Amino acid sequence: MELTKGLVAILLTAILTQNFVLSKFLGICPFLGVSKKLNTAVGMSAAVIFVMALATAVTYPINLFLESRKLGYLQTIVFILVIAALVQLVEIILKKYIPALYSALGIYLPLITTNCAVLGVVILNVDNGYNFAQSMFNSVGAGLGFMLAMVMFAGVRERMESCDIPKFMRGLPITLVAASLVSVSFLGFTGIVEHIFG
């Protein structure tokens, strides 16, 4: 019971209070770049969740190995290469064996190979000293939080299309200010996980 409670707390923290995009600033590029339409936002986030979970599952044993050999300093270089290779591999496998999934996620896969959110979640798992289950929950939570932020923001942007915006605020500036307001709404979740799980 205590165990599940801890895992759910990690999941909710990653989704709401420590949202990857809106409070940790990881994965801003896709957040601003691919959030113009709802369906691309959903596709991109699904790919991110998938790659995050996979990357965590693969890097966890690798990290154990590195630490057992006192090679912890190689973490950065090994992780980025493993993630890059992994994504390429997944792309090839999906293309060959699961074309339906490939056509849904495939276009986004190369985009997120060196996305800072994916490397970020893997490094944070190690820094926080999470065990395998905790790491997986944290990664999936981070991915879900990314999806939540993307979907919310895509909705905001679709509404902004028809607005009369001052000339110099058009494009990126107004997008960033809108992101700021979405981020304010997430500040409202501060402390909620501690409150529920004591």
Add this chain to the structure above:
Amino acid sequence: MAEKESLFKEFTKGIVIENPVLRLVLGTCPTLATTTSVRSALGMGLAASIVLVCSNVVISALRKVIPSKVRIPAYIVVIASFVTIVQMLVKAFTPELDEQLGVFLPLIVVNCIILGRAEAFAGKNPVLASAVDGLGMGIGFTAALFLMGTVREVLGAGSFLGLSIPVLSQNPMLIFILPPGGFFVFGMLMACVNKLAESRGKPRAQLRGCDACPMAATCKLHNEAAPEQPAEEEATA
């Protein structure tokens, strides 16, 4: 003489005309995350600049050796090695800065600016020009971070480099240090820069979607195979 002039041009373009953050919109993650104080902003700028110059030099020196098919992984290895070195140095000599930058120190590896410069410049140009390009871009990045860090620390904490400012420090606007303040200040800076650029007849900064992302090269190869590319639709705003 002409050679010297062109080198000078490479140097200055990164600082103003092609400022990586404010004009090319690259490296937005560290720009937003590490500018809560001037000190951490400068630390981040400096660390990224060192990696940028070193990796530019090495990649440029190896540009004829690296086969173009595997160049992206090769660049990543070079960049990651320098990031590891910088990471160790920061941990050893300024542990306080290491704590402030946290996960963003190893994440310099995936900073779009560094891989972007390797791909766009260092992979095609001689060593000296690449070093100068890296230095200019690094200074431009640091300057943009410094600007944002100053605005956010002065308004959000009422201090500058840790020194408190008399009137502002009594009622600091905390929101500027919190995440929303980062987005807001960046948006406002962007608007100012756009206005300045427009008054000089320069195009405004655009988020170039896929182009800005470090995997653009792989992505383009991929997009040729699959004709539809829904990720790239950001153009006219």
